[in-house]
Amino acid sequence: MRTPPSPPGAERTAGSAVRIGALAPLTRPGWVEAGHHLLAGLELAVGEVNDTGGIDGRPLDLVVRDTAADPERAAAAVDELAHLGVAALVGEYHSVVARAAASRADALGLPYLCSSAVLDALTEQPTPWVARLSPPQSRGWRSYADFLLDAGHRGIAVAAQPSVYWATGTRILRDHLAAHGGTVVELDASALTPTAVCDALAENGATALLLLAGHPEPAVSIVRSVRRDPRLADLLIGAPAGQPELASWAAELGDDGAAIPFLRYLPERFGPLGARVETALRERLAAAPSFVAFEGYDTIAVLAEVLRSHGADRARIAEAWPRVAVEGTRGTIRFSRTPGIGVWQWAGPPVQVVDRDPARPDRFRVLHSG
Template identity: 80%
Template structure:
């Protein structure tokens, strides 16, 4: 790992702005809607920072690069942004892409605050150059497993594709559910057509099917087939990775989009800051903002606070994660070292299991929530 000395290249040559790089999936095969929400949050926060006087009187500038869900493209973007003199890099939604970006940022000695990727192993080795706002996958998916158990599900099937992210999720679910009487059966959607997935669900007497697959396909076709199979009328479909969060899900599936529980990272009630930001994001996006938009806003709020305290010095920023105490849209943000996770981690953002309401697909029902008190997380079924 390279740890450079304090460098003047963290500023533009004329010193007029302080620059942050932003990694966002804005084209396919990236999840474009997620990228649009993430960018909206980042840009809203940058605008507010500049309206309040910038960083010591200097404007904050966001330098955006489209990752298109491509790890190599993301790593190249980090190298380019480092050369351009950004003080830090922010963003990214896709976990595998964020992992490549984190590795490059660590190698170059460039602070990276990851907004929305959850894969536990964001870096191979512990590093001070990377921090993360989103909860680790193990935290969120265990909460989802608690929801499944509370709802009476013990025989669970996962429709899955090859991916480090999906494999990690399957392992987390299996390890958590097995000691509690649950079983997890994997259905490889590379070899099974949607109708064959339905047959396997019947043969395995599954009571829940989790979509650990890409969106829109094959997830949309699987949901459509399952919903139309009378043998599976009582089967619960779930999507812990959050596919139903975005409007495109409802637009493609219509009435079939509802009652599919997924994870999102919002509190039961937003703070006054969160309410104000929600209204501004809604106006910017012309639709209800997802939790990803709030993650984008909070990312810039954290980095702006660090830049005000330490200037655009990369090494000083990387040394100060442990001293962050910023009021974000979803609670106070602090970073700590969490066992088994090699980056500085906000432990933990509020976590919910929600679904689209059958009585109105544009509304969400909170089914289960996890929050942090003075000790272990507490859960409640709603």
């Protein structure tokens, strides 16, 4: 592993703060609600670490930068945070943005613990500097494809916008479904109006439509159009990327937003730590915490243990990834090398397909686990 020279201010005296850089989408066009949940989890865990003595008496200091879902802005933030002397980088929700951050962190020799982005190819080549808590897209989306197959869906349509993330998801779905006799038809959500999407669905006979498109638009308008089209009364609408997880979805769509299965990364039941953190996050957010908030909390839980055991030197942090064994809110976190994944990967995060109960849209139903 190459060991870059220490940046200005990196040599800290006893009692000085250990600075951690944090990336999150906090303004549009980023998914702001997801960013706030991620930040809530990060901040809750940092507060708990500092309330219990910090890192050998030194407090954690979270230095937050807004990515606004912009890869170039994220890369610039990584440069800035590295110059400020942060020991490590955490966070980010959007996969394409996290990929830019991971590539820059790798180039700079800055440890990065990615909280919530799933794109398999987070870096172009294997790196010792980056670890990830969220499951790779290939695992989660194959599980979603299994859910569709188990429910009897073989003809799938996707309303997709241009993006590496959406294109990768479409390929994963197509390959997995094709092996079981399924097909995937692509509809351009950027070029077609919601009415035109409905017309295409009525013509091709798909039994499920997956929203591989941004929230709130065009996803919300497509849902409304499909729900009001009598030709599509039996069509399943799905959103594997998790748009229905957050409260804004239900607020914007009401009953129309229920019964739309999506992926989330929570266990069916929390243990004592998860239950305690859920209560604290609910108070902090004044709303039910999403899986993204738990990913944020677990990120700091892992990094704090690494800092206590190995110190705040960047190279030693990165060298510690394969030795991590930390009890998080969703299970014991360990990193390993996964075929086809260039970063240190937690292989064990739970994966669920859930939806909002039409009878009670504030309650989630677990439809599939994998």
